[in-house]
Amino acid sequence: MSEAGDFSGAWVREAAVRIQPLIYRTPVVQWGRFFFKCENLQRGGAFKIRGAANRILSIPKQQLERGVVAFSSGNHAQATAIVAEHLGVQAAIVMPSDAPRAKVEATRERGARIISYDRLTEDREQIAGRILEETGGTLVPPYNHHLIMAGAGTAALELIEDVPGLDALVVCVGGGGFISGCAAIAREMNPAIRVFGAEPERANDVWQSVRAGRRITIPPPDTIADGLRTLSPGVLTFPVIQSLVEEIFLVSEEEILEAMRRVLYRLKLLVEPSGAVSAAAALFGKLPGGLKKVGVLLSGGNVDAELIRNL
């Protein structure tokens, strides 16, 4: 396994060039001292296409023809399907049976084959492994891969280019791919920038791991933030988080919902629960004092209609 030292902002800069034809440069919306990077407006409705595109565009052509395989609660699935469709290759996606319908449908619409599994009793990596053996395809992991981390980090690269003088970033934490990519490029562009994570209280695997100084695995978590229900940080993402992320803030389920409401009514933006976790940390006083310009990454916007009604 690689050390954190192998991964740097240079990976993110390379990714930015590679994926540029496939992604949108998403806008930044200001609210007071907060600058929200709108990855909910990204193609596929989340930042995930950045990593999937960077990974898939790096696969040699002959190997690529055997297709790609991904496991994901939704946004990474949809992202992988979009990139595969764009390149004309088959995608097989392993998705939990309780993934939001909007995400499952959007993935199917892209021509991907969906393999459903029970999140509480089955192991998605094992299922993906079987498909890889059958097809000879290539795995597109959701976060624990330097190309995925680098692709995700391009969102922070754009944000820092577009908003000069940011003194902090707040990024949601699932498996740690998004925040590790963002932290690597952010600290390279501005060594003084402070990088904070935001994680649901009920899925605090990374928060626990940072405190323990080693990767902790938690039971399948029950949080509304379906994109952040990881059981442990990645082998590759964790050392980057340990070395570059100052602190991880925990947010409650009610804070997540209230952040969704405020972002919808005030900013006119629809974010999914996972996408609201960073906003919740920013809006509900978790950050240290003295920050003048804070970049907040809104990771995605794929929400089932039912949840919107219940807001």
Added chain:
Amino acid sequence: MSEAGDFSGAWVREAAVRIQPLIYRTPVVQWGRFFFKCENLQRGGAFKIRGAANRILSIPKQQLERGVVAFSSGNHAQATAIVAEHLGVQAAIVMPSDAPRAKVEATRERGARIISYDRLTEDREQIAGRILEETGGTLVPPYNHHLIMAGAGTAALELIEDVPGLDALVVCVGGGGFISGCAAIAREMNPAIRVFGAEPERANDVWQSVRAGRRITIPPPDTIADGLRTLSPGVLTFPVIQSLVEEIFLVSEEEILEAMRRVLYRLKLLVEPSGAVSAAAALFGKLPGGLKKVGVLLSGGNVDAELIRNL
């Protein structure tokens, strides 16, 4: 009264410089061949601050100290209140008693004095007139004023700068201030660009007026698009529309609601009913064939929570 000839793109360019410190340059979000200009993300939640700022910043200082007066269903009220608060002057706003609560509250929060009236039985211009006599303040009309039209047009100026090669614009039509400003600058920047209006079927005063060749007044209309419930086009806006707008498309109430839904779920953007009228015309096949890149102006995003639940 001035002729259409008095009003030109030059007014819009001057406005862009004047109002720049007070407004956001809103992002553009692409969906296929449509490029949505997100004035729902504008300060105050709508394009209206562009006109209000242009008007108010043009009032001589001594006169400005007597305050400003506006009548509006909501967005123009809020815009006027924001600009007045910014400049430290008093704003008195005449609002219909059935205006969306979100708009009334946001206006009050800005320190404005709200004067409520019954839209079906009272005349808002008369009420505003009385206040002007009492205070010696200055009227900030919602649309029928060259400075208001010019300010509104700065949204199209930005859109055309940001998206080269647009062959058409679609703009919602209330009193005609937004579309006349947009049409003037758009046709000056690109004489080949086609400018289309979109108006609710149930508030078709401008559509009727264009057909009749004269300003038609309709009874108080009943449409969900509360920002477009004007009774007739303006004396100043109408000749600009006659000379520069190719066609006005009518959309039904159901099309407006369905456009709101699609913009929310697909684009992750909250638009109010009036803001969805242009999207409805674009998404439901009203436009002529052969258009490759169409700019669609989303005019605002101030929606009551109840309506969102009912989507």
